[in-house]
Amino acid sequence: MNASMPSSKQVLENLSVPVFTVSTGLTVQVANRLARERFGWTRQAISQNAVSLLSEPELLCLEPLIRGMFGERTHEAGAAGFALSLLEGETASDAVAVTVLDSENKAATARRDALLAAAIEQSDELVLVADDRGAVRYVNPAYQKTIGQPRTQRIGRSWKEWPGYEVDPRRFDEIQAAMFSGEVWKGDIILNGAPGARVELKSTFSPVRDKKGGLTHFIGVMRDVSRESDLERQLNQVQKMQAIGTLAGGIAHDFNNILYSILGNTDLTLDDVPKDSPAYENLQEVMKAGRRATDLVSQILAFSKQNERERAPLQLQSMIKGALKFIRGSLPSTIEIRQNVDPRCGTILAQPSQIHQVIVNLCTNAYHAMRAQGGVLEVAVSEVVLDEGFVASHPGRKPGRYAKLVVRDTGHGMDAVTLDRVFEPYFSTKEREVGVGLGLATVYGIVSNHDGLIEVTSALARGTTVNVYFPLVEEKKAPPKQAPRASTSPDRRRRVLFVDDEAAIVRMACRVLERRGFEVLAFSDSLEAYESFAADPTGFDVVITDQTMPHLTGTQLAKKILELRPDMPVVLSTGFSEDLDEQTVKAFGIQQFVMKPIVPKELEKAIHEAIDSGEDDTSASEREG
Amino acid sequence: MRSILVVDDDPQLRRMIRITLERAGYAVDEAENGAVAMHKVRAQPPDLVITDIVMPHKEGIETIAELKRDHPKVKVIAISGGGRIEARQYLGVAAQIGADKTFGKPVERELLLAAVEELLGGREP
Structure with a gap:
């Protein structure tokens, strides 16, 4: 050996990773500096064979592994944070060299592992780990909460068992097949329990494989979406009911016309056929059916959402x-x-x-x-x-x-x-x-x-x-403070300017509105109405005008009124053949419109909405100002 | 012969009501909306107008109001298939405006004929 070369002992001692060897008796034989520092061993204790692997809690996990290596003569093995290799002794007995990986971050790793474990433990998602035979190895508390059985009782049992619930077994077969072919499975698992206890789990199952690609475990992560699904179903239900209500209200009128035609013509035909003929009898059946249909239409109308009355x-x-x-x-x-x-x-x-x-x-x-x-x-x-x-x-x-x-x-x-x-x-x-x-x-x-x-x-x-x-009807509280304005004073009756060229309609509107607590000034001439408004533009809370009138039309009148008082709520009443839709009407600065024929309830509603939207606009601009 | 004007935008209904009334011995004319009806009334006032409510161009309530203002002697029966809110919603308004009788569609023939007879003071020979 060249004297200038470092000895292997020196190399070992100064390695930047902790390394030590363990005898078949699980005592530490040799340990380099980092290993000694890491575990607090002394050279002396080591040389006296006084350091046992089992005395170090962090290394306890290596025991079965090392015993296994000696027993089965496995040359290499790994565990979290450790690499192990078997040293076969030619003269001496066998030993296992242990290299501590990532020693500086060991504590951090441990902390991270603890954190991850806590995350899984505290997760709202159900987590299940099973081995390749399908035996449950781990379930988290969320799983326990859903199943309602202590999780310790689940360990070792088949993952296909969901106590208290029935599950379509085909789901399990699908998942198991995916695991063995190394694929991730995503889908819903429905647990059917006691009536009303249905659990819907949005699930992902992933295989865990060893180095050779064999399945060792699989992990299921499942989210309980029962509540979301319930909400979705209820929302759908609400929307469906609203659609049916709207449809019913919309067709009832036409339907009555059609029924009238059927019934009326049948009745006429009854005159034309002999009373003792089969045709007469059959026509009477048509009459009966028509009357039943008539009843049904009024029931649908009663059901229809639009069917509102006085409360x-x-x-x-x-x-x-x-x-x-x-x-x-x-x-x-x-x-x-x-x-x-x-x-x-x-x-x-x-x-x-x-x-x-x-x-x-x-x-x-x-x-x-x-x-x-x-x-x-x-x-x-x-x-x-x-x-x-x-x-x-x-x-x-x-x-x-x-x-x-x-x-x-x-x-x-x-x-x-x-x-x-x-x-x-x-x-x-x-x-x-x-x-x-x-x-x-x-x-x-x-x-x-x-x-x-x-x-x-x-x-x-x-x-x-x-x-x-x-x-419940909440007790009326004082309305929120607003900039004082004549028209918003709660003590004063709302003043309505009503314009329609038809005197009878004017009279009716006056009666209806006065009965509902409004003070009404009504005109059958639009020019006179305008003059009255111009004389006292702040004296009114709302203007209701017919569209089709001699002199000024409703929109013309509205335009002139809004020039004098831009915030004036105006309600326009129009027949359905007139070319005015809600957008056009709004473009004139008119808040509301009511379809003719006017009925008191709709009129009152439109007035309130027009006044309210006028007040909203005002308060908004006051805030901005 | 007593004359009746039937006002409805549904041609099938107009025909059916016309035949019903003709068989009962009345002279019947038709109009498809309030505007046409008022035109015919001005030219030759009938004894009775039977009018629908929801119609294009001139709806029934306005028509009734105008009839009662300009031709107070003409009797009026309002019939309606229903409103935007409820089945009989317009009929109350029609009555307030001055309709002598009101019916929801479909009307039983006997009821309609009885009302017509009452308003016109019995059938003519």
């Missing part, structure tokens, strides 16, 4: 009494009625006959569900507070205080498929004679109209519960 403050608790009295007579004695009505429940704003219909329809459904067996019909009223989370799945609804109506039966209940469709018009599980399937659809329409919420839960053979929530 009054009322208390659910007082409505219950009347409604139950109404249906009690038709209930058999096998059905017991229980009332649980909190007399302190607050006031809602509603149309009494519609609320009556809601209660009666729900109770009738409950009765039908219990007709065969009998049971208990429970009707409850209470006051509740709905939070953001609760109303999130009901677009347009606000959190706050609600009156809650519960109608519960102990009847045959519904399965999930039926439950999904209960609000659809014409969806019915009853025989034709019992109903046409508009009962719950009507309830839904009414509840929606009242800005309420409805929920149905049901279980086969256990019964159905319907919860209906109506917003």
Whole structure:
């Protein structure tokens, strides 16, 4: 050996990685400086064979590996942070050399591992690790929470077992096949549990392979999207109902015309055929069918969202009494009625006959569900507070205080498929004679109209519960402070300038508007109306004008009025053949328009909206200014 | 013979109502909207106008208002298939404006004929 060359002992001692050797008795034989520093060993202790691998917690994990290497004469092995190689002794006994990898970052690595472990442990996603035989090696707490079984009980069991749930076994086969062919699997796993307990897991399964490419483990990461899916389904349902409502309102008018033509012509033809002829009988059937269709149209209209009437403050608790009295007579004695009505429940704003219909329809459904067996019909009223989370799945609804109506039966209940469709018009599980399937659809329409919420839960053979929530009327608080303006003073009656060349319409509008608390100055001549306005431009809160008039048309009048007072709310009334749509009207600076024929309710609504939007504009510009 | 003007934008309905009334012994003319109707009324006022409400060019409420102003002796029956909000929404307004009778479509023949007879003071021989 060349004296100028370093000895292998020197090289080992000064290596920039910690290295040591372990005997078959698991004692440390040789350790370089970094290794000694790293583990706090002394040269002396090592030379006395006094350092055992087992005394160092960090190295404990190497024990099985090293024993294995000695036993099976494995030449190389690796573990997290360590590289091991077998030193076969020619004269001496075997030893294993251990190189500590990444020693400087060891602590950091440990911290990172701990962090990752915590992330997995605390993740909301379900994490499952299984070995190549499909035995569960690890599941995280999220998994335990979903399954509701201690996770220790899952270790060693088949990953295909989901206690308390049923899963389509084909899913498992698909996933397993993907794992063995080394592919990542993504998809939904549906866990079907007890009624109402359906869990939808958006899942990714990935294989873990050894160096030779063999599957050692696979990892499943699953996100519980049940709530999202529920919300999505509810949203779809709401949108569908709105679409049906709009459609129904839109076609009812045309439909009535068509029915009238069918019925009228059939009636005429009845005159022309002999009363004892088969044709006469058949035509009478046509008449009957036509009348049924007529009834149906009015039911659809009742269901339609647009069907609004006058509302009054009322208390659910007082409505219950009347409604139950109404249906009690038709209930058999096998059905017991229980009332649980909190007399302190607050006031809602509603149309009494519609609320009556809601209660009666729900109770009738409950009765039908219990007709065969009998049971208990429970009707409850209470006051509740709905939070953001609760109303999130009901677009347009606000959190706050609600009156809650519960109608519960102990009847045959519904399965999930039926439950999904209960609000659809014409969806019915009853025989034709019992109903046409508009009962719950009507309830839904009414509840929606009242800005309420409805929920149905049901279980086969256990019964159905319907919860209906109506917003309570909040006690009026003082309106927010605004720049004083004559027209916004709450103490003064709103002053309306009404213009229509038809005197009878003017008279009617005056009657209607005065009855609704407005002060009306009306003209059948648009020029006179303008002169009156020009004499006192600040004396009015809103202008309502017909479009087609002699002298000034409605838009011309609006233009002149807006020149004098640009913030004046103007409502234009037009027939549907006039070439004015909402955009054109707005381009004239007109806030609202109402279609003729004018009806009081629409007129009042348009006035309020015009005044409100005028005030919004003003307050916005005041803020900006 | 008592004369009746039937105003409706639906030609099928006009024909059917016309035949119904003709068979009951009335002289019937038709108009497809309020504007045409008013034109015909000015030329030759009928005893009765039966008018739809929702029509292009001149809707029924305006037509009734104008009829009652210019031709107060002409009787008016309003019929409507329904409104934008509810089935009978326009009929109340029609009555307020001065319609003598109102019906939602479809109208039973007997009801319509009875109303016509009442307004025109019985059938003529």
